[in-house]
Amino acid sequence: MPWRVALDCSTEQAELTLAALLDHPVQGVVEEQTAPGVTRLQIFFDARSAAEGFLSQLPDLAASIEQCAAVDEAASAQPDWPALPIGDRFFLVPSWRNDPAPPGRIRLPMPPGNAYGTGLHAPTQIMLRLMELHLRPGDAVLDLGTGSGILSAAAAGLGCSRVIACDTDPDAVRAACSYLAGNTSLFIGSVGSVRSVAVDLVAANIDAPTLHELAPEVRRVLRPGGRALLSGFSEQEASALQQSLAAAGLTVFDRLTQDEWAGLAIRRPEP
Numbered sequence: 001m002p003w004r005v006a007l008d009c010s011t012e013q014a015e016l017t018l019a020a021l022l023d024h025p026v027q028g029v030v031e032e033q034t035a036p037g038v039t040r041l042q043i044f045f046d047a048r049s050a051a052e053g054f055l056s057q058l059p060d061l062a063a064s065i066e067q068c069a070a071v072d073e074a075a076s077a078q079p080d081w082p083a084l085p086i087g088d089r090f091f092l093v094p095s096w097r098n099d100p101a102p103p104g105r106i107r108l109p110m111p112p113g114n115a116y117g118t119g120l121h122a123p124t125q126i127m128l129r130l131m132e133l134h135l136r137p138g139d140a141v142l143d144l145g146t147g148s149g150i151l152s153a154a155a156a157g158l159g160c161s162r163v164i165a166c167d168t169d170p171d172a173v174r175a176a177c178s179y180l181a182g183n184t185s186l187f188i189g190s191v192g193s194v195r196s197v198a199v200d201l202v203a204a205n206i207d208a209p210t211l212h213e214l215a216p217e218v219r220r221v222l223r224p225g226g227r228a229l230l231s232g233f234s235e236q237e238a239s240a241l242q243q244s245l246a247a248a249g250l251t252v253f254d255r256l257t258q259d260e261w262a263g264l265a266i267r268r269p270e271p
């Protein structure tokens with residue numbers, strides 16, 4: 001039986017709460033205006049732990065959690081998230097919608113929101129924009145920190161020859177496994193398990209401290225002339241990261257930003 005989180009909040013808080021839902025496995029949502037400026041939200045989860053996990057991100061909201069007989073009928077309609085063009089090549093579509101991609105765009109079904117990477121976060125979108133600019137058809141790709149697998153799906157859509165995807169979080173690898181078609185080599189672990197000079201392109205949307213640490217390994221697995229596309233860090237963090245990358249023998253050749261987030265394209269120089 002589902003678990004219902006109920007709360008009354010301002011319209012603005014309701015918007016923030018619904019935005020925070022994007023990374024959670026929600027069964028349904030009912031949104032009602034109960035008084036001017038007051039919104040009642042009912043959010044349904046399949047497990048108490050999922051409901052509590054969601055609420056732990058919103059400690060300021062007074063909400064109740066209770067088990068209920070069924071998901072409210074009104075909630076069986078999925079949230080009204082639109083399909084979203086990203087960059088010039090991608091079209092991100094929530095799984096319950098059947099919008100076709102506009103001509104010239106690659107349709108990316110949105111992974112379910114139970115692991116990182118629904119595609120709605122700015123760093124993921126920066127990654128997709130960097131990939132459409134710098135991934136070449138035929139590239140062998142390492143999706144480092146695959147999360148839900150969205151960047152592997154994007155790489156396949158752009159015509160890469162093969163994708164190796166890994167993540168240190170077993171739940172992420174399980175989610176990626178069910179999202180991705182069978183032509184990706186997926187494993188639990190990190191770049192240390194990939195053989196040297198194996199790939200043309202590394203895609204990694206991971207926090208700055210981890211990328212500082214992984215920079216020499218990223219260089220090791222790249223073929224000479226190969227590229228790495230990085231995001232997951234702020235514009236301020238990008239400058240310090242560039243120094244670590246330079247120290248590891250990697251050269252920055254492109255940079256994108258979105259909101260307060262940054263992305264870098266780097267190259268392992270030819271000998």
Ligand SMILES: C[S@@+](CC[C@H](N)C(=O)[O-])C[C@H]1O[C@@H](n2cnc3c(N)ncnc32)[C@H](O)[C@@H]1O
Pocket residue numbers: 116117118119123124127144145146147148149150151166167168169172189190191205206207210232
């Ligand atoms: C922000 S999510 C990115 C998910 C997806 N690639 C995207 O772009 O939306 C970062 C992912 O990297 C994984 N991760 C963190 N450190 C890692 C490491 N050292 N090696 C491999 N994966 C790592 C996390 O478990 C998480 O799933």
